Amino acid sequence: MTPAARAAAAIEVLDRWLAGMPAEQALTNWARSSRFAGSGDRHAVRDLVFQAIRCRRSHAAFGGAETGRGLILGGQRDRGEDPAAIFTGEGHAPAPLTDAERDSGHAPSGAEALDCPEWLWPRLQTSLGADAAPVMAAQRQRADVHLRVNSLRATPTEALAALAAENIICAPHPLADTALSVIEGGRRVAQSRAYLEGLVELQDAASQAVVAALPLRPGMRVLDYCAGGGGKALAMAARTGGPVAAHDADPRRMRDLPARAGRAGAAITLLSPDHVANSGPWDLVLTDVPCSGSGSWRRAPEGKWLLTAERLTELARLQDGILDRASALLGPGGVLAYATCSLLSCENGDRIAAFLARHPGWTVKAQRQFTPLDGGDGFFVAVLTREISD
Structure with missing residues (x-):
């Protein structure tokens, strides 16, 4: 496929995404109907699509329309490329630009230029301070591997x-x-x-740094309470050299974990929701809680446009409940670790402060916010312990 044909394919996929179809599904549908496309073509179209999603607001501004065609046109203008080289109408290329399209578009500014939802920008400024703009600028680019x-x-x-x-x-x-x-x-x-x-x-470097911040040692009884795919459970097992238990409210998320553990030589025990409540006491419980995912929008940019203020409120309730339940599973002197892949204080420090208010006797031993400016995804981690009564 020529670069122009790849752009036309990306326009088709983006129009389906803008109509409500998940990007992965839209890409899969396009690939199945385009058997002529080689692996290089599929990778190139995928890159065009996800870069347009990351930069939805700014590319729509540059392109003059929030359509697949407008996003691809806006991306070219953002990169200083000549749209006439792509929009030729020849072969499988997109149709030539109309007079209206040539005159359309404007240079974005503020939250629009940073590809940030307008309602979320004040919250990010409160959470990140002077780092808010450079962090969101970094989120416009593809993440490193x-x-x-x-x-x-x-x-x-x-x-x-x-x-x-x-x-x-x-x-x-x-x-x-x-x-x-x-x-x-x-x-x-x-x-x-x-x-x-x-x-x-x-595994993202900041995700690894979260595990590195935990006071793990050989022989500890360790539970990954919100294991998901199990990346942190595997990392903890590698650090302790012993077994780590993994639990998730939706066990289907852990379906690949036994195979991953076998490949890694790690001892992982899966606990069902029915069994985890009576599984303690544990020496360390990690709660890598469901969150906005705002720290990983380079990798999963669709989440940036799906997040709402109502969802943040719902997540806070969910996060508080997980902390309460997980803390009850710890033995005397146990360690409670809280982690998110979020940049927002309402999911991070605010949740820890609320937990401390509900549970006197707990102390924060360590706390850190990672952002893309550190070279990885945005992660938050807090490590807490409880005073042992006489």
């Missing part, structure tokens, strides 16, 4: 060498001793020997 070196299988030096042997070039990432940043060959990782043999896992 990060790997976690699995210490149960390899050292960082061994993992780097194994990856380099397959032309996947990486470098250590400063956020965690286990973190690698992929410089070349990111799309080959999942088929590499280093990945298939469990030397490395795909």
Whole structure:
């Protein structure tokens, strides 16, 4: 496919997304109806689509319309490219620009230029202060690929060498001793020997830093209360060298975890919702709670446009309930860890303050907010302990 044909395909996919179809479904439907498209074409169309979603407001402003055509046109203008090279009408290219389209569009400003929902911008400014604008600017770009070196299988030096042997070039990432940043060959990782043999896992560097902040030690009884796909459970098992229990309110999210644990050589025990309430006492419980996902909008940009103020209020209630239930599972001197992939204080520090108000005797031992300016996704982590009564 020519660049122009790829742009036309992206316009088609984006129109379906704007009509309400999830982007992944729209891309899958397009690929199934376009058997002529090779893997390179599919990757290129995917990149165009997700960059347009990340930059929905600014590209619509530059392009003069919030349509698939307007977003692709706006993206070209944003990058300083000549639309006439793509909008030719030749072959499978998009139709030539109309006079109205040539005269349309404006340079975005404020929250529009940062591709931030207008209602959310004041909350981000309150949460991030002077970092709000640069953080949201960073969210307009595709995220880097990060790997976690699995210490149960390899050292960082061994993992780097194994990856380099397959032309996947990486470098250590400063956020965690286990973190690698992929410089070349990111799309080959999942088929590499280093990945298939469990030397490395795909995991954001800030997510790894959250686990690194936990006071884990061998022999601890550890529960990942909101395990999801299990990335942090695997990272904790690698640190402790022992078993880690994983639970999720929707066990289907953990369906791939046994296979991942087998590949990693990690001991993971799955707990159903029916069994977790009577499973304690635990030495450490990690609650990586459901949240807005605002720290990972580079990777999942659709969430930025689906989030509402009502959903944030609902999430706060859910987060409070999880903290209350998880804290009851800990034994004397146990550690409660709270994590989100959010940039918003209403999901982070505010939830910890509310928990402390409801539960006297708990103390915050460590707390940190990571943002994309640190080189990873936006994550928050707080580590709490309870005073032991005489």
